[in-house]
Amino acid sequence: MCGIVGYLGKRNATPIVIEGLKRLEYRGYDSAGLAIIDTEGDLKVFREEGKIIDLERIMPAPEKSFGNTGIGHTRWATHGEPTVANAHPHICCRNQIAVVHNGIIENYKLLKKKLISEGHIFVSDTDSEVLAHLIGYFYEAEHDLVTAVKEALKLVEGTYGIAVICSDNPDLIVAARKGSPLILGIGNDEFFITSDVSAIIIHTKKVIYLHDDEVVSVTKENFEITNIDNEVVKAKISEIDWEVSSIEKGDFKHFMLKEIFEQPTSVENAFRGRLDHKLSTVKLGGLNMTPDEFRNIEKIQIIACGTSWHSALIGKYVIESLARISVEVEYASEFRYKNPIIPPGTIVIVVSQSGETADTLAALREARTRGVKVFGITNVIGSSIARETDGGVYIHAGTEIGVASTKAFTSQVTVLTLLGVLLGRMKHLAPTYGKKFLEELKMIPNKISEILENNHYIRNIADTIKSSTNALYLGRGFNYPVALEGALKLKEISYIHAEGYPAAEMKHGPIALIDKNMPVIAIALKDEIYDKIISNLAEVKARNGRIITIATRGDDSVQDFSENVIYIPETIDVLQPLLSVVPLQLLAYHVADLRELNVDQPRNLAKSVTVE
Numbered sequence: 001m002c003g004i005v006g007y008l009g010k011r012n013a014t015p016i017v018i019e020g021l022k023r024l025e026y027r028g029y030d031s032a033g034l035a036i037i038d039t040e041g042d043l044k045v046f047r048e049e050g051k052i053i054d055l056e057r058i059m060p061a062p063e064k065s066f067g068n069t070g071i072g073h074t075r076w077a078t079h080g081e082p083t084v085a086n087a088h089p090h091i092c093c094r095n096q097i098a099v100v101h102n103g104i105i106e107n108y109k110l111l112k113k114k115l116i117s118e119g120h121i122f123v124s125d126t127d128s129e130v131l132a133h134l135i136g137y138f139y140e141a142e143h144d145l146v147t148a149v150k151e152a153l154k155l156v157e158g159t160y161g162i163a164v165i166c167s168d169n170p171d172l173i174v175a176a177r178k179g180s181p182l183i184l185g186i187g188n189d190e191f192f193i194t195s196d197v198s199a200i201i202i203h204t205k206k207v208i209y210l211h212d213d214e215v216v217s218v219t220k221e222n223f224e225i226t227n228i229d230n231e232v233v234k235a236k237i238s239e240i241d242w243e244v245s246s247i248e249k250g251d252f253k254h255f256m257l258k259e260i261f262e263q264p265t266s267v268e269n270a271f272r273g274r275l276d277h278k279l280s281t282v283k284l285g286g287l288n289m290t291p292d293e294f295r296n297i298e299k300i301q302i303i304a305c306g307t308s309w310h311s312a313l314i315g316k317y318v319i320e321s322l323a324r325i326s327v328e329v330e331y332a333s334e335f336r337y338k339n340p341i342i343p344p345g346t347i348v349i350v351v352s353q354s355g356e357t358a359d360t361l362a363a364l365r366e367a368r369t370r371g372v373k374v375f376g377i378t379n380v381i382g383s384s385i386a387r388e389t390d391g392g393v394y395i396h397a398g399t400e401i402g403v404a405s406t407k408a409f410t411s412q413v414t415v416l417t418l419l420g421v422l423l424g425r426m427k428h429l430a431p432t433y434g435k436k437f438l439e440e441l442k443m444i445p446n447k448i449s450e451i452l453e454n455n456h457y458i459r460n461i462a463d464t465i466k467s468s469t470n471a472l473y474l475g476r477g478f479n480y481p482v483a484l485e486g487a488l489k490l491k492e493i494s495y496i497h498a499e500g501y502p503a504a505e506m507k508h509g510p511i512a513l514i515d516k517n518m519p520v521i522a523i524a525l526k527d528e529i530y531d532k533i534i535s536n537l538a539e540v541k542a543r544n545g546r547i548i549t550i551a552t553r554g555d556d557s558v559q560d561f562s563e564n565v566i567y568i569p570e571t572i573d574v575l576q577p578l579l580s581v582v583p584l585q586l587l588a589y590h591v592a593d594l595r596e597l598n599v600d601q602p603r604n605l606a607k608s609v610t611v612e
């Protein structure tokens with residue numbers, strides 16, 4: 001979703017901001033822009049629809065757009081179409097102040113009306129432009145940019161991460177946040193502002209994560225963080241602990257493929273250091289809970305969106321099966337508005353790769369308002385969700401750039417499965433089971449690698465379904481959410497309509513769609529409900545459906561009704577999703593690639609949805 005990059009230092013801001021914006025392309029956007037204060041002290045603004053490359057086309061050569069102070073933005077349209085006029089930065093009437101904004105100004109209509117009555121002229125349909133005029137309005141009175149920004153923000157309702165420059169103060173960037181991430185990067189005699197550290201990591205690993213209602217003013221020499229009431233804030237400098245290579249594609253054609261192939265390592269990172277072989281259990285210290293607190297959990301509500309919601313659903317199956325604790329899984333957007341019932345003894349877990357999804361964050365806050373303990377399962381260290389929860393577990397998947405989540409999903413599932421075992425062992429689960437689980441889990445990374453060896457075979461299958469208009473994914477039990485995830489992957493990046501269903505439920509509707517053209521992708525692994533799903537597939541076959549089966553290695557019987565079979569290694573039931581999803585990720589990837597689509601940045605989607 002929208003991204004912010006700002007630079008202030010001795011170098012030319014333009015190429016640094018442009019490069020930073022390119023690093024944020026993965027988040028999803030539909031227009032981009034940049035403002036600099038040039039060596040003459042003039043504010044220069046460039047904006048374009050489409051991609052950064054389109055913005056570069058309309059810009060003068062970097063040496064002709066030289067300035068030490070610059071801010072840039074990638075916009076994912078919310079209010080107003082992705083046009084040049086709606087792209088950021090927005091400027092005040094006097095052409096002095098430029099603002100980039102992430103988030104939504106909820107009371108913009110009211111503010112806009114007032115400003116228009118004061119003579120301000122608006123040129124866009126956005127909510128964000130109101131900030132440029134409002135800051136301009138206070139700047140005229142105060143002639144102090146920091147004060148003007150604070151006064152303006154006091155009137156604003158909604159969420160924001162903003163960066164502001166003013167041609168009267170060429171050596172100053174003012175930035176602020178509320179509900180939308182913003183980070184100060186500290187270099188050698190230079191500073192960066194960004195909404196996502198990926199944009200600046202090639203320049204510095206020293207960062208300060210701003211908190212809500214904080215305002216930072218940055219000059220070439222120094223920075224100061226204050227809150228909206230002018231109290232000075234003592235901020236903590238953090239060190240980013242990942243490498244630039246994690247945001248490079250390397251030899252892979254797409255980030256998504258790279259991330260699928262990283263899963264043997266990312267899954268291992270999710271459980272490394274968390275296995276207790278002595279007691280045949282699991283340790284999750286970040287939850288900050290005592291054994292008694294664990295044992296007193298009567299109910300769990302897991303809240304998430306998108307792919308994280310699917311991992312949450314697997315978490316439900318695992319926790320209910322191993323710990324016999326009832327688990328409810330909610331869409332964050334539904335939870336936050338439905339006056340949820342949270343019975344005593346409940347804990348809430350929010351699952352979010354980015355840790356910034358607006359609905360999940362709002363649901364977390366709603367749960368905490370009701371006095372419930374909320375735990376987070378996130379990937380991004382220092383993210384809003386990580387900071388606002390009572391405790392949590394990082395999945396350590398490394399940066400995920402492809403919009404379609406893959407390695408974050410398997411890492412989330414790993415952590416939720418660990419939680420299931422931990423809770424189970426606190427209650428009635430036998431040590432022999434714990435031991436078996438730990439042994440099986442340790443073999444998962446190698447088993448994923450074995451599945452990845454089928455990459456070319458899966459591409460050939462993808463070639464046979466690439467022109468389909470619909471696809472049906474079927475699974476049962478632990479693999480029902482995997483079917484949902486497989487269908488989501490396909491629709492997200494290939495734009496083929498796909499649905500996931502619990503296999504038996506197919507009879508109650510989707511069976512009407514089955515014909516020789518629609519691929520049915522079925523997960524039919526050797527487990528307790530194997531026979532049941534085989535019967536469901538017989539029903540598909542009887543209607544001339546073409547079946548692609550994910551089966552347990554050595555199971556020849558599925559050949560009879562399958563057009564193609566993708567074999568995966570055997571494991572215990574609760575760990576099956578970590579294996580069965582991998583061929584589905586590859587299948588979706590290859591279909592999209594064979595259709596020559598933009599796999600890493602599918603249309604209309606955003607990596608991190610920071611608006612409702």
Ligand code: G6P
Binds near residue numbers: 306308404405
């Ligand atoms: C967006 C992304 C999905 C992701 C979902 C939830 O829709 O495109 O890949 O699953 O947000 O994101 P989160 O960061 O909260 O897991």
